[in-house]
Amino acid sequence: MDAAEWKRWIDDLIATGAAETSTLDFKAKPPNLKEPEARKEFLQDIAAFANARGGRIVYGIKEAKGIASQEVAFQENPDTIAQQMLAAVASIEPRITGAQFIPIQRQSGYMLIAEIPQQFTGPFLATMGNEQWFKIRNGLTRANMTHEQIRSAFGARAQTIANLRSWRRARLDELNRHIAGGRMAKVPWGVLHVMPIAAFASPTALDLTNTYPTYSRYPDSRYNLDGRLFQLGNDTRARRMQVFRNGVVETSWPAASKFEGTREGTILSKRAAQETWTGLRNAAATLKHWGLGGPVAVSLALLNASNTELHYEIDHPTKSHHAFVDDEAVFSEEFVDSSDALENGTGTVAKPLMDTLWQVYGLDECTYIAADGTWKLSLEHSTMA
Structure with a gap:
């Protein structure tokens, strides 16, 4: 979605008093990832969505009993926060594909959306220091994955x-x-x-x-x-x-x-x-x-x-x-x-x-393309055709 579509989506969440679901979570503010407890909760949240059906976390909406009740935009630089989140998510194994952290400008500040697509290569293990967790989104909360869920996730990956x-x-x-x-x-x-x-x-x-x-x-x-x-x-x-x-x-x-x-x-x-x-x-x-x-x-x-x-x-x-x-x-x-x-x-x-x-054909590598993906020769069909 483009910026205007995200804005309309957020406006609709607040106007209708949208409810949290197994694929949607509201949080009043983004975590301070330098604080161990906040980082731990963030990693567990992301892994839990990845181990379920994917979903979105909206940072900047206060909820009351699972219902969006108030916009609480924050003032910190959202691009910096998004980069920190991406770096933190890189510690989850195996790698989560397609995760996005999308800054949204509002009249009173910023909001941020963490979007985790449905994954097919789990189960995903969140790690911080010597601690490790297999978490899964279960209804409106996260829970420890059972041994059966973990075995099933490994089997599903191999079968896919x-x-x-x-x-x-x-x-x-x-x-x-x-x-x-x-x-x-x-x-x-x-x-x-x-x-x-x-x-x-x-x-x-x-x-x-x-x-x-x-x-x-x-x-x-x-x-x-x-x-x-x-x-x-x-x-x-x-x-x-x-x-x-x-x-x-x-x-x-x-x-x-x-x-x-x-x-x-x-x-x-x-x-x-x-x-x-x-x-x-x-x-x-x-x-x-x-x-x-x-x-x-x-x-x-x-x-x-x-x-x-x-x-x-x-x-x-x-x-x-x-x-x-x-x-x-x-x-x-x-x-x-x-x-x-x-x-x-x-x-x-x-x-x-x-x-x-x-x-x-017995050659070391293609000499037309550099290691960074840059083409060394002019290709006639180098654009969408």
């Missing part, structure tokens, strides 16, 4: 990742069948998957009849059994983007070409970088459009790639070739906090994917 990997493997097998059967050209293909973790933790179904973003490089689109397919052209070599009903975004493209004297079946590394960059940007916009803002897993694969070589540039026009003999390469997932983080850090997400591609 297993579901994701099983889905991806089944999808790659399906694409291999499309290539073998001629529905896709019998050439090497690059396949990028951006997978919302939430899609594999609980049933998710997007309403794809709703409006959808437009992509200048995908002028054609149609519904299919999987969801909605965006495509450049109608032949078997067409670059395409599939939005699945569970929220997964898949980009696929012919990865090889005969180029400047190279043989047919040469993987063009610069094209792979361009397609990965643009695919990540399009996926981030798509997920945000449908409100899927939580953590995502990103994976890249090469299909039908046996006996291919990699064409790459270091100092133009120097080119080298290294052979790859396996039929496919499926890279490990990269996990990203949110679609916002994916959009704002496209280069840092693409870097390990491209490094792995180069390593498949």
